[in-house]
Amino acid sequence: MSITYLEAIREAQAKLLRDDERVFIYGQDVGGTFGGAFKATKGLAKEFPGRVLNTPISEDAMVGAAIGAAIEGMRPIVEMQFADFSSIALNQILNNAGTHYWRTNVPVPITVRLPSGGTKGSGPFHSQSMESIYAHYPGLIVMTPATVEDAYTMLIEAVAIDDPVVYCEHKYLYYHLKADKLPTQGVPTGTARIAREGRDLTIVSYSAMVHEALAVAEQLAGEGFEIEVIDLRSVKPLDTNTVLASVARTGRLLCVGESFPWGGVTAEVIARAAAEGFHLLDAAPQRLNAKDTPIPYHPNLWSAHRPNAKEIARKARALLRE
Amino acid sequence: MLQTAQRQSKTKKPSPPHERFLEAYRWMLLTRTLEEKLVSLYRGGLITGGVYIGKGQEAVSAACGLFLQKGDIFAPLIRDQAGRSAFGEPLLDVTRTYLGSRQGPMRGRDGNIHRGRPQQNQLAMVSHLGAMISVTVGALMAKRFKGEKDFIGLACIGEGGMQTGAFHEGMNIAAVEQVPLVIVATNNHYAYSTQNDREFACHDLVDRAIGYGFEGYSLDGTDLSACLEIIGGAVKRARAGRPPQLVVASVLRLSGHGEHDDASYVTEEIKREPFARDCLKVAEQTIADLNLVDAKTLTEWRKEAVAKVDEAIATAQKEAPPEGDKEDWCAISVRDLVDSLQ
Numbered sequence: 001m002s003i004t005y006l007e008a009i010r011e012a013q014a015k016l017l018r019d020d021e022r023v024f025i026y027g028q029d030v031g032g033t034f035g036g037a038f039k040a041t042k043g044l045a046k047e048f049p050g051r052v053l054n055t056p057i058s059e060d061a062m063v064g065a066a067i068g069a070a071i072e073g074m075r076p077i078v079e080m081q082f083a084d085f086s087s088i089a090l091n092q093i094l095n096n097a098g099t100h101y102w103r104t105n106v107p108v109p110i111t112v113r114l115p116s117g118g119t120k121g122s123g124p125f126h127s128q129s130m131e132s133i134y135a136h137y138p139g140l141i142v143m144t145p146a147t148v149e150d151a152y153t154m155l156i157e158a159v160a161i162d163d164p165v166v167y168c169e170h171k172y173l174y175y176h177l178k179a180d181k182l183p184t185q186g187v188p189t190g191t192a193r194i195a196r197e198g199r200d201l202t203i204v205s206y207s208a209m210v211h212e213a214l215a216v217a218e219q220l221a222g223e224g225f226e227i228e229v230i231d232l233r234s235v236k237p238l239d240t241n242t243v244l245a246s247v248a249r250t251g252r253l254l255c256v257g258e259s260f261p262w263g264g265v266t267a268e269v270i271a272r273a274a275a276e277g278f279h280l281l282d283a284a285p286q287r288l289n290a291k292d293t294p295i296p297y298h299p300n301l302w303s304a305h306r307p308n309a310k311e312i313a314r315k316a317r318a319l320l321r322e
Numbered sequence: 323m324l325q326t327a328q329r330q331s332k333t334k335k336p337s338p339p340h341e342r343f344l345e346a347y348r349w350m351l352l353t354r355t356l357e358e359k360l361v362s363l364y365r366g367g368l369i370t371g372g373v374y375i376g377k378g379q380e381a382v383s384a385a386c387g388l389f390l391q392k393g394d395i396f397a398p399l400i401r402d403q404a405g406r407s408a409f410g411e412p413l414l415d416v417t418r419t420y421l422g423s424r425q426g427p428m429r430g431r432d433g434n435i436h437r438g439r440p441q442q443n444q445l446a447m448v449s450h451l452g453a454m455i456s457v458t459v460g461a462l463m464a465k466r467f468k469g470e471k472d473f474i475g476l477a478c479i480g481e482g483g484m485q486t487g488a489f490h491e492g493m494n495i496a497a498v499e500q501v502p503l504v505i506v507a508t509n510n511h512y513a514y515s516t517q518n519d520r521e522f523a524c525h526d527l528v529d530r531a532i533g534y535g536f537e538g539y540s541l542d543g544t545d546l547s548a549c550l551e552i553i554g555g556a557v558k559r560a561r562a563g564r565p566p567q568l569v570v571a572s573v574l575r576l577s578g579h580g581e582h583d584d585a586s587y588v589t590e591e592i593k594r595e596p597f598a599r600d601c602l603k604v605a606e607q608t609i610a611d612l613n614l615v616d617a618k619t620l621t622e623w624r625k626e627a628v629a630k631v632d633e634a635i636a637t638a639q640k641e642a643p644p645e646g647d648k649e650d651w652c653a654i655s656v657r658d659l660v661d662s663l664q
Binding site: 022024055056058059060061062063064065066067068069070071072073074076091092095096098099100101102103104105106107138139140141161162163188189190236237238240241268272 | 395427428429431432436438439440441445446448449450453454455456457458459460461462463464465467468487488491492494495498499652653654655656658659660661662663
């Protein structure tokens with residue numbers, strides 16, 4: 001038997017609905033016989049009547065309602081149809097959910113699922129990675145699972161966490177990634193994973209870019225380089241210690257993210273490594289992001305817009321030569 | 323669909339007041355007394371930030387708070403001191419928040435009207451107008467999920483806030499979810515300095531009710547009896563399982579947007595409109611005309627209000643403010659998940 005990243009997300013939600021009566025799922029097209037634009041809730045409305053609810057195309061109100069329900073003791077999961085549309089709900093997520101515990105001492109346990117990242121032909125409004133925006137604001141946990149196992153256990157953990165969680169699931173991994181079985185226990189959020197050990201260069205990444213980094217590490221192994229790949233798992237909290245310990249071993253750091261280049265997760269990782277681990281670095285730390293343009297539609301342009309294995313390898317080789 | 327166009331009550335003969343008239347009047351009186359004191363403190367430099375009062379809107383607001391029961395959800399907005407008090411908010415919550423006491427519900431982390439006690443069902447508004455409508459809807463959905471009975475939610479808004487996307491989404495989702503919600507919208511004719519003609523172009527805001535699947539009612543917000551009758555009726559209908567209710571009250575904002583604003587843009591013409599009457603004075607006229615309470619009792623009530631307000635201010639003034647180096651700078655409740663960057 002094998003299970004995909006997408007099926008893991010569905011299974012996690014089925015388990016959550018089964019185990020906890022406070023959980024309900026709220027989003028566009030999640031209910032009925034349809035089960036979501038990507039089928040992440042397929043069959044759940046039938047299995048759990050009244051708890052998997054279609055909403056109008058009202059991202060602000062979807063999250064607002066989830067906040068109100070969470071304050072009243074529920075554990076809502078909001079599915080955004082695409083991460084891109086969560087921009088409509090930014091106010092509720094950042095200014096309402098994100099400030100609520102600080103202001104009132106009452107936490108807001110909502111989970112907002114964001115089908116994130118690029119896939120071929122999806123264009124400017126169905127491809128975005130929003131994690132850097134959410135991580136910038138106080139009061140939110142931002143998860144970016146890169147494996148089937150993490151997709152499953154981190155979603156279960158997200159709902160258990162008393163604070164608002166933005167769960168960035170990568171659409172490119174939905175069908176590409178498979179595991180033999182689902183884990184019974186996960187690594188706690190806030191702990192990064194060493195996806196591949198190495199001693200010459202550290203590549204820090206998260207979500208789909210972990211797999212690009214692993215492909216580059218494999219490729220450069222053929223050239224005699226041992227590259228360590230770190231999967232951040234969550235970008236907030238950010239596991240600085242694991243990054244620094246790796247840089248202490250390798251002396252070189254490249255950080256790769258799929259979101260836009262100005263600021264963001266990769267800049268944060270580099271800033272922390274430079275501030276706290278300057279003495280560990282043998283070369284200036286580098287980062288690689290998508291280009292500073294909207295995300296293009298055509299596959300030829302799209303694959304050149306995002307950081308790809310070829311670009312990562314070029315950047316890695318340059319760093320290794322220094 | 324019910325559409326009740328309420329009469330402007332300027333020329334109407336005094337009729338017997340609503341049974342809760344005097345009770346509501348006392349909340350209005352307390353509010354006016356409190357807010358006049360807050361304005362003095364602000365002008366004396368003792369309140370940092372801003373002071374936002376509900377002068378002219380006390381009748382509408384008091385009626386909102388008065389009909390809510392334990393277990394109901396209240397989402398007050400900027401000019402709802404009367405409703406907050408009638409719903410049970412202690413005066414100390416107000417003075418502690420305005421004066422920045424560490425002991426207030428917001429502990430100096432938020433100020434003035436951005437306060438609440440969500441666990442006692444008084445939601446803490448954010449400044450982004452319309453945002454609290456869907457939050458109220460969600461709280462009501464949760465109560466329904468949990469099997470609670472006989473609850474309603476009441477959310478306040480102004481005609482300014484009615485023009486946001488969040489308000490539109492909130493009203494629509496309330497009707498889709500068929501939650502027992504009352505929205506009380508007070509048209510005070512100014513969104514900060516902007517008049518109705520640049521705010522909306524429909525004939526009457528209450529006409530929007532039908533477009534969302536709400537039942538809608540208009541109201542002369544300067545007439546306390548009418549406020550009690552119409553808002554009380556909307557609350558009753560929501561509790562009885564009728565569709566969500568929209569009440570649109572007409573008043574004039576008898577202050578600036580905040581106390582920093584001299585409201586010099588308010589025209590003389592609009593001040594002569596029937597909705598420009600001061601609801602507190604109108605209520606007092608009714609009390610006198612119908613001889614509901616004697617002058618001595620009224621004086622007693624005023625003195626009592628002043629004493630309560632003075633005590634709440636004196637207490638909050640004695641309390642320590644928060645301090646930056648002693649503050650718990652943590653925006654999430656799960657300590658294990660705090661990001662390491664400080």
